[in-house]
Amino acid sequence: MALNIGCAAKPGRARDNRTGSWRVFIPRFSREKCSKCGLCILICPEGCISEDEEGMPVPDYDYCKGCGVCADECPADAIEMELEEK
């Protein structure tokens, strides 16, 4: 994002701002353990987990803030939070 004078901008900045940079821990999804229940997709507070053709969860790391709710709730323990080095 180029700086606009006075930090002024048209609507839509929430899309342009990749809030994933706030993250400390990153969720890693195990395709082997995943039961495709879809719970993580439903409970993600950012709505940034979608599903592919096979029903597997696909996180959008541009917006995932690493809150860990998905990992906490996953019934199959298929999501692990990993410290992210930047």
Add this chain to the structure above:
Amino acid sequence: MRKIMEGSHAVAEAVRLIRPGVISAYPITPQTHIVERLAEMVADGDLDADYITVESEFSALSACLGASAAGSRVYSATTSQGLAFMFEVLFNVAGMRQPVVMSIVNRALGAPLSIWNDHQDSVSCRDSGWFQLYAEDAQESMDLHFLAYRVAEDHDVLLPGFVCFDGFILSHTYEPVDMPTQEEIDAYLPPFVPVNVLDAKNPISMGMYATPDYYTEFRYDIDRAMDRAKDLLVTAGRELGESIGRDYSGLVEEYRLEDADTAFVAMGSLCGTVKDAIDEMRDSGIKAGLLKIRSYRPFPRAEIAKALSGVSRVAVLEKNVSLGSAMKGAVGPEVKDALWGSGIDVFSYVLGLGGRDVRKKDIAAINALSIAGKGDMFYGLREELI
């Protein structure tokens, strides 16, 4: 045209010539005469502006911020507690890069309550991103408003600014002032052309959320704009001189500094007293001179270093106190920094707080203190009280 006018009324007349679209202010001593006169002008149809009455200074500057964001040239005035009440909005105005110009009729801050003059109010807003100009007399108080708008609204700057002048000493006294014509000011100060405008048909937000990835760069942007303001103050000050016959191209002004042993450094109306004191000292063989700082922000470091390079010692006269600091005054350390490595002694003297008069004999006494190597102190304390 020359007229005898009260300082506040001279400033109100300057604001009328500047043609603000919106004025919002809350009355507070000693700023009151300015805004009362402007309210009269609007009510009488002599000034085509919206005058927004508000319940506080916080609202006054907030209204100015909104009006400026909507594309208006805006004006406000305040002092002391009123300026302190605006503190949060000051940073927002600067951060949103709105060229609001405000008169600061300098007054002490409470407690204890004081309605009288010193520079604590504006000096305490040093780091808010507003440029700060200090006037010596009624004429300069008036003229610096023209310069301030010209610099603030330039698209290379887009920063708000204070025009500071001493409460009562300048605001409530009568002096002859030369009033420019409307044609002269219209030519010098064309209508404000905003960069970002609040417009419901083309919505934008201003001063948005900046994550740690962006915030530093926005602050850096303001600092660079302040540097450009320094250059523009010089060129626009010169152009103002070409228009109205009074040159304001100097960020600092020298008085009898050539061959001076002691150089005083001061801001505001105190400079007049210091000049008279210098004349008397020179009549009795003491070589003293004055460097007046007109622009405190941006700080004219190089100009100060150049002007003071030949003196033996520097006495900075401070109508403020940075409580708990080593030099006591806020201006002294920056003057010392400008002269670092030169071997020239720099001392601060805190004086004239809360309206205490500074007399010519005080200036002579400070010269003696500086020669004796005594400084970085409150000058003229009443020992019987402490």
